[in-house]
Structure formats: C-alpha cells, structure tokens
Amino acid sequence: MSAAWWQWIASRDSLTARLIAAGAPRTFRVRLLDQRTGIPRLDEAQALGLPMHRQAWLREVALCLDEQPWVVARSVAPLDDLRGQRLDQLGEQSLGSWLFRQPDLERGDIEVTTSPAGFHSAQGPWGRRSLFRHGHFRVLVQEWFLERMADDLGLPSR
Template identity: 65%
Template sequence: MLKQKPFSAHVTLANPLIALENSVTAAAFRQTPLFSRWRPIDAARPAMSASWWQWVASTDSLTARLMVAGGEKPFRVRLLRQGVGWPRQDEAQALGIGAKRYAWLREVALCLDGTPWVVARSVAPLSQVKGQRLECLGERSLGSWLFRQPGLVRGPLEVTTHSPQFASVNGIQEGCAWGRRSVFYHGCKHGSLSLLVQEYFLTAMADDLGLPSR
C-alpha cells in the first residue's frame, strides 16, 4: 500500500487536503537538489517505440486512456501530497516564475487494481490558483477539472527518461519508462492560470500492458 508522506521532515499533517490559506505556514514540500532533464518530444521520437509514442504524444485525457487500457481493473487516483511549497528549478523555469515564489503543488499516483501505472506532479503559481478550488480535488483526477475548462491551451510537450524523485519519497520504487510535461494555459473570470503537469509512465504499466521498455 502506498503511504502518504508529510510535506517536510519536520511537520506531519493530519489532513493532506489542507486549505491553501493555511498551508504556506503549515508545511512546505521537500526540495530535491536534482531535477529531470527535459527535451522536446520530437527530439525523442527516434528513440521511442511506436507503442509508447501513442501514449506519450497523446493530448487527450490520460485518465480516460488509462481506464480503457485497464479494462475491468478498478482505477483510482491516489493522492500522495498536496499543498504549498517552492517549485523545483526546472519547474519554475517552465512556468516563467522565480524559484523562491510559492506555488500550489500536487502529487498523485494513477493506479489500476492498486498498482501505480503513472505518477504525476502538478505545479501552478499560488497567486493564480485562488478561486479555482483545485485544493478540493482530493482523489479526483486533475484532468476531470482541466479538460472541462473552455479556452484551454496546451503548450509543447517535453519528455524525459529520468525517474521522478518525488515518487521514491512517496514510497513508489517503480522505474520510469517515459516522463512527459507541458504547461496548460487557461484564461478565466478569476484571472489567467498557468499549470505545469508532469506525468511519468512507470515500468509496472509497461509490464501489465506488454509494452517495450522504451
């Protein structure tokens, strides 16, 4: 069973779905010194099998794709951590913000029959998420909110083969076949929102679906 980790080594939260207004002073996400190396998806295509290209290059709802691929296996979004902290350096660069600017952070595992197939980390500037009620998602997928937003624009896809550090922090030891990320842009009545979504396809998914390692 996956175990939920506290936001820092010094603070343990009784309820991971803390309000954004309180989480700045209550907790911060653990920072890691290393970050994944990202490159445009077209640059990675020669090294990517056709089977994985269909997954990694897709721009529709990943949740819906996983549910179809899983067949009768029950699907669940497992909330790992959620709150406020500082983005990693590469995340701040992708969003065009300072590395010491507070952001809303969310880490989840997308599980089929209890097995994590995908882990994901989403980051948005804290000043932009007020009024969006993203902190209320709980164990609903971010896509269930995201793809209902009118006028949504998705930035270019980037990919990596580096495993996400946050997965091991949350007790997930699976390797990563491919990781992808893109920034979603949404202009709404509460103001513009830039949301970085990073999704890592795990080796357990490859094993269950008979996909090649890359």
C-alpha cells in the first residue's frame, strides 16, 4: 500500500472531517442509500459477537463531494445496543459526526481489505472496517474508498 493510501486507511480520526478537508472547496454530502433493520452478513455478525439471524440496524450511505461518491459505508449495530441512541433519525447526517462527539468513544482495530464485501457495485482500491464502542453501544463501521476519490486526489490505484 502506498504511503498516500496508508494515511487514509490507518487514520483513526473522523473520515467525514478528513473528506471535507481534502475535498474543499467542494460541497460534502451524505447520501442515504438504505437504512433498516435486518440480518447482518455472517462476517458482520461475527465481528459484533452476534448470534446468527439476530436483527440489527443496517445503514448504507455514500459520502459525496459535489454529488460524486468518494466513499460508500455500511454500518451495523445490534438492536439491543441502540437504547435511546435515535440513530434512525440521522437521515443524511454523518454517523461519524455523531460518533466522534462522544467523549468515551473507543475504536477497535482497523481491518483492511481489497474486497468490497457487501458493496456489490463498488469499484475502488481499498476498504476498511472497525468496531466503535460508546458505553454499551457498539457499531461496526465499514468504509470502501472509491476510484473517483483516488482519481480526484491523484492517489495511486494501490
């Protein structure tokens, strides 16, 4: 992996804030693609320690600059952990903006991938995921960096 990509993949701060800064003066927008309760994929359930077929909150978004998607993200949270979090009302607001305002936020290890599991039409060089904890709340956040972002920032293909 190039040093330029490593700075994006290994960063532990808010991806939303990094995208806004890198894309300036372009307009940042979260495009809500899907939000519902459903059954997580096997790998997601395992990462969260959920029994198979347990319902979870699922959210998929595109993080866009000037309406062009740079990143697609999928978040999965156990329904039992949502107690009062009201994340279903985020709409087209960034989950990251909410997460990084939590004073006791803990981020687990970052797993890197070159396979866009769950993002069937995603074309891009890298993806990552990590588990966030805030009190008893847990959410698995998976992000796939798209070719458009690489092209716009002049990043190498790998």
